[in-house]
Amino acid sequence: MAAVTMYGFWRSLAAHRVRVALHLKGIDFEEIPVDILSGAQHSADYDKINAEHVLPTVMHDGVTLFQSMAILEYLDETFPEPALMPKSAADRAYVRSVALVTVADSHPLVVPRVRKHLGATFGADEAAINAWGRHWNTEGLATFEKLFSRRPPAPFIAGAQPTIADICFGSHVAGSGFFKSPLEQFPLCKALADRLAAHPAFAAAHPLKQPGAPAM
């Protein structure tokens, strides 16, 4: 049996974050797909393990974990090597802050339940919903670009090794692909995205390389 079980899905950007961390730490894991595009996250079985009906859920050592950012911190506390957080309080805050630009500001605006509610409430069609997603993803890129101009990645966001910030930024850029955001207009973001894409853990965990994903 694998050390960790993750309920995930190719398209879930939050599951993507956890998958990258599992690869970075070399943790043996099994991924069980929950098709969030068809609403499988609302089944009675999944409700028992995830009160919010969102992805991912992770099981480890008898503990059930939800919320990607909390799972990333748990994995780093439980499987310390390689560390995904710096040592100083100031650097740890910086890593968490940069991560939260997407986890707590951009990404929550584009998840399935919000896209669905835009349609139900404002009659938004697919084009309007995609434009909404592109808008917030692009706003996130603009914030990242400004942050990186003030503290350039060297080569990763907090220094020599990838951290939780890089993982979350990587999930944001995967979203840029889904929403066709103009990533090339943000050169510091583009350069970091290319660096992450070349990293084996990020490459292996990419949404479009998971079972069920459309052909690239």
Add this chain to the structure above:
Amino acid sequence: MAAVTMYGFWRSLAAHRVRVALHLKGIDFEEIPVDILSGAQHSADYDKINAEHVLPTVMHDGVTLFQSMAILEYLDETFPEPALMPKSAADRAYVRSVALVTVADSHPLVVPRVRKHLGATFGADEAAINAWGRHWNTEGLATFEKLFSRRPPAPFIAGAQPTIADICFGSHVAGSGFFKSPLEQFPLCKALADRLAAHPAFAAAHPLKQPGAPAM
């Protein structure tokens, strides 16, 4: 000079979280208001300290901090007593997960820039925007209620002392007031909200007790 300076505002639920933590830890702080309802967060001066143009920003010991969740963790690492996080990795994950139900799922949907974009994009009027806010705040309450039924607060979310989870839940409930969400339909949430309201640190930090707030 105060140990900590916070750029905040009475109405900001994210600033509210940090203000509660400062009160809980008895940290001497100064709060500088940035009127997010009139757009003051987009000034050139504020841009220099907050690339995202959001509240709060905290300055401590030469470090500039943003994103409320990252600030809460920083304060807990830097001013350890009383602790706002439990000791075991599993409990720490639970606290972060519960906090993120509002920090990363409900609250991002109702901040000023989103309310404004709903108006600009879908022609949403004030009533529609308030209904949007109430919808997502109520969804958050429903998730909290389910979580609390599975692991009852005793008396706080992770046990005897308030943690980051209680702080973030408290900010959610302050939002329930703003949006007139049916808090009384969620008895476990209501009971915990009443318990927090009676706590001196939560009471002192309440949005409606800050300078500039409308009369209660």
